[in-house]
Amino acid sequence: MFIYIGNDHVIESKQIISILDFQLIHSELKKMIEQRKEVKQVFGKQEDAKSIILTEDTVYYSPFSTITLKNREEMYPTINELEKE
Numbered sequence: 001m002f003i004y005i006g007n008d009h010v011i012e013s014k015q016i017i018s019i020l021d022f023q024l025i026h027s028e029l030k031k032m033i034e035q036r037k038e039v040k041q042v043f044g045k046q047e048d049a050k051s052i053i054l055t056e057d058t059v060y061y062s063p064f065s066t067i068t069l070k071n072r073e074e075m076y077p078t079i080n081e082l083e084k085e
Contacts, residue, residue: 003072005053006063007044015055019066022049033059 003013020029029052036042036059044061051069053060062069 018054020052021066
């Protein structure tokens with residue numbers, strides 16, 4: 001299943017390792033993000049970020065809150081079931 005995370009990015013939900021609140025990032029996470037920026041593996045606008053999505057090899061800034069993303073992910077299986085009927 002895929003999830004729209006904003007900034008014209010759609011990712012496969014099984015690739016997501018973690019969805020974090022942008023305001024709660026700490027120094028270790030900031031270091032990791034800076035390392036990913038150096039190899040161009042960070043996407044999205046930091047200025048608009050409400051959450052950070054981590055995959056195995058990429059970091060995404062999302063303008064959506066962690067709650068909004070969680071609700072979207074929970075909504076898709078329900079929609080798929082409705083489409084089968």
